[in-house]
Amino acid sequence: VNHARSVVEFGPINKDTPLKGHFDKDDAKFVNIPAYAVQNRVRLLEKNKLAQQLSEESPLNRIEGEGEIGIITSGVSYCYVKEFVSGVSILKLGFTNPLPEKKIAEFIKGKKAIIVVEELEPFVEDQVLRICAQNRLDVPVHGKRDGTLPREWEFSPDTMQRLKDIVSVKKAAVPMAKSDMKLPGRPPSLCAGCPHRGMYAATKKAAGQTPVVYCSDIGCYTLGVQPPFRTADFIICMGGGAGAAGGFAQVTDQKPIAFIGDSTFFHAGVQPLTSALFNHHSIVMVILDNRTTAMTGHQPNPGTGRHFGGINTDALDIETLVKGIGVQFVRTVDPYDVTSCVKVMKDAIDFDGVAVVISKCPCPLLLKKEKRLEKKVCVVNQDDCISCFTCVRMIACPALIKRDKSVEVDPNQCIGCGMCANVCPKKCIEVRQ
Ligand code: SF4
Ligand code: SF4
Ligand code: SF4
Known part of the structure; x- marks a missing residue:
């Protein structure tokens, strides 16, 4: 841990360092078959001794x-x-x-x-x-x-x-501020209009009373742990949710539903998917493809068609990849169309084998950053609203304001994604440009 910051002064920057070198082949050094490995162990210990000497003499110590x-x-x-x-x-x-x-x-x-x-x-x-x-x-x-x-x-x-x-x-000159006020907890939550909300709402509805285990992973979507979704029963490490899903399929009668982001899928999700196929595990993998690596600041990944520094590159298509390794049940859905997602998720949960559902929708924060987010907002027609609060219960969007007998929309937060309108039984939420 090193949560500190300071001004950094650069020393001289060596601009003569070549960007390319030459790989000098040396089997005994680089190919660790047993005969070479025993020798390399000795070399490693010798190198450690040299490093030890460097440490003894280093001005850093x-x-x-x-x-x-x-x-x-x-x-x-x-x-x-x-x-x-x-x-x-x-x-x-x-x-x-x-x-x-x-x-x-x-x-x-x-x-x-x-x-x-x-x-x-x-x-x-x-x-x-x-x-x-x-x-x-x-x-x-x-x-x-x-x-x-x-x-x-x-x-x-x-x-x-x-x-x-x-x-x-010494005591701190300015004591750490303490407040007597009882402040409410302010845990991070999925943004207003986050497509993960739609997929989680659909999955919950589709699962109904079916016993399931929600295998989560690392990304914005881990926030599905919060109510009303509760779609993260555990997280282990990148790809760990999808891997453990196979284990749950083997040793329980609960249907494992593994949520994994597009970046994590490319990084560590293909292997557990292959393993689930190989072992005939009955799992659902939901790939939350928001076209970016949202949680850490919208970095590109192999599916985005962008490289670091904005350089264009070939985009790897998740659906083609998943079909290519032999998954029979593959569906791509729009998470903003919650009603259609419920149907697809029901089929996926009932499928005896590996089912992959790709929830494809860009992160709205990325669209906003890239000035590609259309200006839209939703409004509730109060005359038709029956105060059933289905919109709030299912989507729990922070832009929806629940009053005693009505629902209002905060136009400053709403992005007009239409998820709430999609689930409203009275169709009294309208998305306006
Ligand atoms: S940053 Fe994007 S993916 Fe993450 S919670 Fe917000 S809208 Fe969702
Ligand atoms: S779902 Fe529709 S009818 Fe129900 S509270 Fe929301 S806006 Fe009103
Ligand atoms: S349309 Fe509904 S769900 Fe989407 S951001 Fe606005 S209030 Fe939230």
Whole structure:
């Protein structure tokens, strides 16, 4: 973790570095068949020794200040130490693998105590304890192992106060703001008009009382975990939902429905799909193709036809790919047409085998960014509205404002996608240009 920012000064930039080189073939070095692998293991250990030497000599591993207490720290933790702790000697590590073991041992010698300040797991601390043992250094080491510092969460100025019984620690000049107000939780949610809303609403309706497991993955669509959708029963890692879906098909009578974004599908979804086919698993994979990698800032992926830097490239067609590996049930749907999606999802859930539904609709935020979003907004005809709240219950769009006996639309948020109009039983929501 290194949630910090600062001005960065570039050193000289070497503009002479060639952009292309030449691959010099060397089987013994690059082809790790057993006969070569045993030799390469020796080479690797020799290289590690050289790296160790580099670490010992590196200016990135430096000692600052003097004091009986030594602090060994790295990364953003160093900034907390510098800002709040005084009267100590600091070994600032900027080259942590391999660690400069000799330098660390020399630093520890003669100190009254050592504190290791690092975020998350006690990686450096465990090595420091080993170095102490190997060098017979009888110096107390404080850190996460003895509970001086917490192992959970990131550090803060308050965390440094936990060192005040050992060293001199300043209080933050401006204490961290605390409010007595009980603020409502504001978890992130799918945007107004997000196409995932339509697909989730349709899937829930199609599944009805059928026992299903919603296998989710990493992307905006993970937010389906929230009500009213609740379409994320677990996430593991990229592609993990689709992979686990096969396992659920094997060991439960619940129908696995795996949601996966287009980027994640290209990255790690093709393999689990192939595995499901090979193993005759009965699963539904819903590929939420929003034509981008939305969650991380609209990066291109192999399906978008754009490369990094906006360069045009060939777009890989998901439907062709899925059919090409042998999936028999493949349907491409428009998630804004929720009613049609319900029918397709019912067929997919009933299908005995691998069913793939591609929900194809660009992320509206991307369209807005690229100035391709048509100006539309929906309005509720209040005379015809029967206050059934189907629109709110099914789509839960943040642009829909639920009043006691009516529904209104926030024109500032609404993008006129028409999902709410699609599910309204009275057809009293109109999309206007
Ligand atoms: S960024 Fe796009 S895909 Fe993500 S929640 Fe918003 S509309 Fe949906
Ligand atoms: S679904 Fe239609 S009728 Fe029902 S509350 Fe919404 S706008 Fe009114
Ligand atoms: S048309 Fe309906 S669902 Fe779409 S953004 Fe507007 S209020 Fe939300």
